[in-house]
Amino acid sequence: MKKTIILARHAGFCYGVKRAVETTKKLKAENTHRPICVMGELIHNSDVINELESLGIKTIFEMPEQSSFQEECGICVIRSHGLAQTEIEKIAKNGFEVVDLTCPDVKKVQQKAVELAKDGYFVVIVGKSEHPEVMAICANAKACSDSVYVVSSVDEIDEQLKSKIKEAKRIGVVSQTTQRIKNLQSIVAELNALSRELVVFNTICASTTLRQNEACELAQHSDLMVVVGSKKSANTTHLAQILSNVTKTIHIENENELDEFADLVNAAEKIGVTAGASTPQNIIEAVVNKLERYNKS
Numbered sequence: 001m002k003k004t005i006i007l008a009r010h011a012g013f014c015y016g017v018k019r020a021v022e023t024t025k026k027l028k029a030e031n032t033h034r035p036i037c038v039m040g041e042l043i044h045n046s047d048v049i050n051e052l053e054s055l056g057i058k059t060i061f062e063m064p065e066q067s068s069f070q071e072e073c074g075i076c077v078i079r080s081h082g083l084a085q086t087e088i089e090k091i092a093k094n095g096f097e098v099v100d101l102t103c104p105d106v107k108k109v110q111q112k113a114v115e116l117a118k119d120g121y122f123v124v125i126v127g128k129s130e131h132p133e134v135m136a137i138c139a140n141a142k143a144c145s146d147s148v149y150v151v152s153s154v155d156e157i158d159e160q161l162k163s164k165i166k167e168a169k170r171i172g173v174v175s176q177t178t179q180r181i182k183n184l185q186s187i188v189a190e191l192n193a194l195s196r197e198l199v200v201f202n203t204i205c206a207s208t209t210l211r212q213n214e215a216c217e218l219a220q221h222s223d224l225m226v227v228v229g230s231k232k233s234a235n236t237t238h239l240a241q242i243l244s245n246v247t248k249t250i251h252i253e254n255e256n257e258l259d260e261f262a263d264l265v266n267a268a269e270k271i272g273v274t275a276g277a278s279t280p281q282n283i284i285e286a287v288v289n290k291l292e293r294y295n296k297s
């Protein structure tokens with residue numbers, strides 16, 4: 001049985017990730033003598049992190065001190081997920097030139113959450129509280145108001161939160177950029193039943209929506225969907241969850257992991273491939289090539 005393998009058009013780096021990776025490499029090329037670090041992993045992909053390391057671009061996880069670097073003023077890159085404004089200010093105060101590569105779509109969510117908090121809304125951020133993008137949105141809004149909460153599912157709206165929402169006059173909702181629309185909709189429906197005035201900003205980014213819709217369409221005509229990308233990546237994991245409701249879906253980080261699913265691959269005639277926003281092109285190509293080889297074996 002000859003297999004048909006179709007790669008989704010919008011698979012791999014989104015514009016926010018592409019901009020962050022390209023700009024960081026360019027910065028190093030233009031500032032060869034200056035130390036450059038990135039606050040947190042630039043993207044969820046170990047190959048890319050290793051490549052940056054080999055270029056002399058360090059990944060750090062704690063507030064950098066200028067003294068721990070060379071004498072020349074260091075550059076600290078803020079990744080596409082963003083960082084709390086107070087943290088950015090601390091880095092600059094510690095003597096670094098800050099290059100802020102927060103994705104413009106993430107910036108919009110941060111601004112919206114701050115506006116809502118300043119306008120006296122009870123702010124609900126739909127997303128994962130431990131995700132760096134959500135942590136930064138939450139921290140910036142909390143600098144303006146105590147009434148800021150993060151909710152990742154309807155189940156997290158417990159009795160305590162319900163009574164706070166009922167007390168609040170106005171509720172404002174924003175979403176992590178890579179959320180699933182169905183999750184946002186079900187949380188909004190729950191909040192709507194509890195609140196008197198509800199304002200919702202669907203801040204799921206256009207790139208995520210396009211990728212999810214296109215992959216769903218492909219999944220409808222596929223016996224198997226292969227999602228390529230890090231298990232740490234929120235948008236890749238969401239993609240796999242969404243597609244598993246449409247057809248058989250596997251989530252792998254690279255072509256080697258395909259071996260575990262050889263039976264599923266052998267049994268499928270039409271295979272769709274998609275990838276998260278932080279998956280480099282060469283990894284996607286390696287997966288597609290390996291799938292093609294199943295036709296020859």
Ligand code: SF4
Nearest residue numbers: 014016103105177205
């Ligand atoms: S997934 Fe969307 S918000 Fe996140 S970096 Fe990419 S374009 Fe920006």
